[in-house]
Amino acid sequence: MPTTTPMPRIAYTVGEPAGIGPDIILQLAQESELLDIAVITDRRVLIARAERLGIALPSSLRVIDVPVADPSVCGAPSVVNVPGVINMLNVAIDGCLQGDFSAMVTGPLHKGIINDAGMAFSGHTEYLAERTGAPLPVMLLATSRLRVALITTHLPLKDVSAAITEQRIMQVCRIIDHDLRSKFGIAAPRQLICGLNPHAGEGGHLGMEEIEIIEPALARLRAEGLDVVGPLPADTLFTAKYLAKADIAVAMYHDQGLPVLKSQGFGEAANITLGLPIIRTSVDHGTAFDLAGSGQADTGSLMTAIAEARRMQHSRKLTENIQ
Numbered sequence: 548m549p550t551t552t553p554m555p556r557i558a559y560t561v562g563e564p565a566g567i568g569p570d571i572i573l574q575l576a577q578e579s580e581l582l583d584i585a586v587i588t589d590r591r592v593l594i595a596r597a598e599r600l601g602i603a604l605p606s607s608l609r610v611i612d613v614p615v616a617d618p619s620v621c622g623a624p625s626v627v628n629v630p631g632v633i634n635m636l637n638v639a640i641d642g643c644l645q646g647d648f649s650a651m652v653t654g655p656l657h658k659g660i661i662n663d664a665g666m667a668f669s670g671h672t673e674y675l676a677e678r679t680g681a682p683l684p685v686m687l688l689a690t691s692r693l694r695v696a697l698i699t700t701h702l703p704l705k706d707v708s709a710a711i712t713e714q715r716i717m718q719v720c721r722i723i724d725h726d727l728r729s730k731f732g733i734a735a736p737r738q739l740i741c742g743l744n745p746h747a748g749e750g751g752h753l754g755m756e757e758i759e760i761i762e763p764a765l766a767r768l769r770a771e772g773l774d775v776v777g778p779l780p781a782d783t784l785f786t787a788k789y790l791a792k793a794d795i796a797v798a799m800y801h802d803q804g805l806p807v808l809k810s811q812g813f814g815e816a817a818n819i820t821l822g823l824p825i826i827r828t829s830v831d832h833g834t835a836f837d838l839a840g841s842g843q844a845d846t847g848s849l850m851t852a853i854a855e856a857r858r859m860q861h862s863r864k865l866t867e868n869i870q
């Protein structure tokens with residue numbers, strides 16, 4: 548019987564070509580056939596990295612060639628490659644929107660290099676929302692033991708307080724509630740919400756955002772039927788006693804939530820963007836220029852990101868079949 552090769556349904560963008568995005572997909576392809584993955588990269592980058600790693604480029608690996616200006620970079624990023632890197636993202640996003648792909652998994656980008664090239668860019672999350680017309684993306688990082696979502700994403704700390712509005716909290720919590728039900732099969736999601744200030748403001752003595760903004764937002768969400776608990780002091784929320792009774796922890800800002808998750812599960816977590824019309828997952832790590840081409844990059848997070856994309860694609864198919 549002749550076998551047919553299924554069309555790849557998941558796009559993997561290698562991200563910054565000087566980083567470990569090319570390495571981890573090549574290393575993973577040595578361990579398992581990635582028949583449902585199309586790798587979006589400059590083909591020359593992939594060939595050069597395979598040579599450097601001393602591995603053969605698997606003939607079954609599907610590559611969509613999107614050129615960059617200087618494919619020789621490894622460990623040394625260059626602004627000349629930024630247009631190509633952004634093109635890779637656009638090919639994946641447009642392919643998802645047009646139904647050519649059912650999900651995209653992203654390798655790590657270097658936000659600094661993209662900005663150095665003259666493009667205002669704060670992260671995949673924000674760029675994907677802009678390009679897909681999503682009003683508000685929600686960043687979720689997840690391991691098998693802990694999920695952490697963020698009210699604000701890539702913002703300087705000095706701008707966080709002003710960005711935390713009743714409307715934003717309500718929108719983010721509604722997206723989380725909706726997506727935990729539809730994409731994760733959780734029938735009645737319980738969200739634990741962090742305060743912003745130490746000890747959730749200590750009754751107003753250490754900040755007023757809890758009393759003036761977060762509590763009213765949560766009261767309105769409870770009136771809509773959402774199970775939201777808080778605002779809780781972040782240092783106690785992230786203890787086993789509280790987490791055991793919840794489906795997700797919601798932090799007010801990036802470094803309130805992500806260090807907790809990464810200290811427990813760096814290298815095995817996936818970054819998942821909620822609130823988009825497409826499925827997007829990502830690795831939990833950055834470009835790791837120190838490891839590019841060394842063979843030392845761990846593939847655990849990429850495996851989780853691909854597994855999550857496959858799982859979400861499957862549950863979306865089931866939902867579509869039911870409707």
Ligand SMILES: NC(=O)c1ccc[n+]([C@@H]2O[C@H](COP(=O)([O-])OP(=O)(O)OC[C@H]3O[C@@H](n4cnc5c(N)ncnc54)[C@H](O)[C@@H]3O)[C@@H](O)[C@H]2O)c1
Binds near residue numbers: 654830
């Ligand atoms: N998904 C993404 O696109 C993403 C995620 C996080 C950070 N970043 C970006 O990456 C750039 C560099 O960030 P950084 O230096 O803070 O973080 P990093 O994750 O690149 O590196 C932090 C440390 O973790 C190690 N490390 C990272 N990935 C690893 C892997 N797969 N296996 C083994 N060790 C690994 C590195 O060697 C380094 O010691 C920044 O521009 C940041 O914004 C991108």
Ligand SMILES: N[C@H](C(=O)O)[C@H](O)COP(=O)(O)O
Binds near residue numbers: 656673805831832
């Ligand atoms: N905040 C993410 C993390 O710490 O892992 C990372 O910067 C990537 O974010 P985007 O997926 O928005 O690029």
